[in-house]
Amino acid sequence: xxxxxxxxxxxxxxxxxxxxxxxxxxxxxxxxxxxxxxxxxxxxxxxxxxxxxxxxxxxxxxxxxxxxxxxxxxxxxxxxxxxxxxxxxxxxxxxxxxxxxxxxxxxxxxxxxxxxxxxxxxxxxxxxxxxxxxxxxxxxxxxxxxxxxxxxxxxxxxxxxxxxxxxxxxxxxxxxxxxxxxxxxxxxxxxxxxxxxxxxxxxxxxxxxxxxxxxxxxxxxxxxxxxxxxxxxxxxxxxxxxxxxxxxxxxxxxxxxxxxxxxxxxxxxxxxxxxxxxxxxxxxxxxxxxxxxxxxxxxxxxxxxxxxxxxxxxxxxxxxxxxxxxxxxxxxxxxxxxxxxxxxxxxxxxxxxxxxxxxxxxx
Ligand SMILES: *Cc1c(COP(=O)(O)O)cnc(C)c1O
Numbered sequence: 117x118x119x120x121x122x123x124x125x126x127x128x129x130x131x132x133x134x135x136x137x138x139x140x141x142x143x144x145x146x147x148x149x150x151x152x153x154x155x156x157x158x159x160x161x162x163x164x165x166x167x168x169x170x171x172x173x174x175x176x177x178x179x180x181x182x183x184x185x186x187x188x189x190x191x192x193x194x195x196x197x198x199x200x201x202x203x204x205x206x207x208x209x210x211x212x213x214x215x216x217x218x219x220x221x222x223x224x225x226x227x228x229x230x231x232x233x234x235x236x237x238x239x240x241x242x243x244x245x246x247x248x249x250x251x252x253x254x255x256x257x258x259x260x261x262x263x264x265x266x267x268x269x270x271x272x273x274x275x276x277x278x279x280x281x282x283x284x285x286x287x288x289x290x291x292x293x294x295x296x297x298x299x300x301x302x303x304x305x306x307x308x309x310x311x312x313x314x315x316x317x318x319x320x321x322x323x324x325x326x327x328x329x330x331x332x333x334x335x336x337x338x339x340x341x342x343x344x345x346x347x348x349x350x351x352x353x354x355x356x357x358x359x360x361x362x363x364x365x366x367x368x369x370x371x372x373x374x375x376x377x378x379x380x381x382x383x384x385x386x387x388x389x390x391x392x393x394x395x396x397x398x399x400x401x402x403x404x405x406x407x408x409x410x411x412x413x414x415x416x417x418x419x420x421x422x423x424x425x426x427x428x429x430x431x432x433x434x435x436x437x438x439x440x441x442x443x444x445x446x447x448x449x450x451x452x453x454x455x456x457x458x459x460x461x462x463x464x465x466x467x468x469x470x471x472x473x474x475x476x477x478x479x
Contacts, residue, residue, distance in 0.1 A: 120435045123436060123438050123452065123464070125290070126267065126290070128310065128451055128453050129453060134365045146161065148161050152357065155357070157351060157354050169367060172367035183322050184323050184328060186342065186350050187320060187360050188321055189356050191310075192289045192307060194319065195221075195287070195319060195321065199285055200231070202329065204228055204229045206257070206258050207333075209259050210251075210253055212233075212261065212277060213233050214237050214245055215242045216242075232254060234252055235247075242269040243269060244408050245273055248273075260282050261285045262286050264286045267412075269445070271405070271409070272408060274407065285303055286304070290410075293370060294379060294412055296380060312454055314363035315362055318359040387409070387411045390450060391414065399475065400417070403417055403445075415441055415445065416448050417448065418447075423475065424446065430471065431467060
């Protein structure tokens with residue numbers, strides 16, 4: 117067996133221990149004589165799996181009791197519609213557009229009501245986070261929407277926007293569980309799990325109870341109402357059962373490693389290795405405003421498309437996979453989620469240093 121260093125933005129690297137454990141339990145889950153994939157979602161064994169997953173997530177994120185945790189399907193993208201369908205009481209919402217994912221959410225919301233773009237960083241290819249301390253938030257906005265970590269561009273909100281009392285909704289797909297959060301500051305926090313937690317197909321929605329309403333927009337399908345899933349503890353229909361089981365294992369792995377405080381420390385240390393190298397490099401450079409840099413997604417370029425392509429190819433040959441930047445921006449991007457070991461980043465930097473020297477750049 118040989119494993120590569122996988123810098124994919126998503127689906128992405130998972131903890132090896134978790135994968136090994138899942139492999140060990142594949143044919144016979146804890147004496148049930150079957151795989152979790154083959155098991156009824158109404159069985160006692162599965163009930164324990166999903167309940168423990170929720171309890172561990174609550175513990176990790178210190179989720180207050182007046183918030184529900186929902187394990188849903190449809191990816192993060194389905195939330196682009198579910199959020200307005202369930203929350204747009206006044207049919208008005210304000211969006212802060214800091215990248216492709218926020219833009220897609222903003223465009224989807226326009227199907228349902230008046231979505232206003234109150235700030236954007238598109239003028240500089242989304243390479244920074246706009247000042248959100250005093251935005252023209254509408255008094256009757258049902259919510260203010262952000263994408264907290266911009267996977268494609270590598271920026272992150274270091275302080276949450278001043279929503280002037282309106283409900284904050286955040287897509288945290290690519291920074292989920294990478295550091296502690298104060299859940300009480302949000303109305304809804306959600307994310308697809310394939311970036312930092314588990315297999316694609318599961319989206320976790322953490323929602324304040326008063327936002328789970330009977331009165332949703334007319335025509336909202338049963339499956340797209342938060343209430344349907346909240347009333348049934350995410351078991352209204354068959355949930356993405358195997359995916360939730362893996363998420364549960366990752367939650368336990370995080371707890372064993374010391375929880376989100378410890379993860380933050382580890383992630384900061386890991387990201388600094390790469391950013392410090394980029395800041396000193398004569399060939400490579402980061403593309404994001406320093407104070408807005410993400411701990412999870414690190415885009416960089418050489419300034420030459422040819423050299424970028426050469427780098428990506430040679431890196432792949434050396435066992436560093438998926439370093440090509442998003443198709444919309446080019447260059448390179450190293451995604452260094454929770455499960456990327458620090459050695460992976462150290463070795464990548466050593467490889468970059470060697471590439472620099474081989475391509476005629478003297479430090
Ligand atoms: C990947 C990603 C999405 C889209 O996720 P899907 O599960 O593919 O719908 C949305 N938002 C962010 C921030 C992402 O990184």
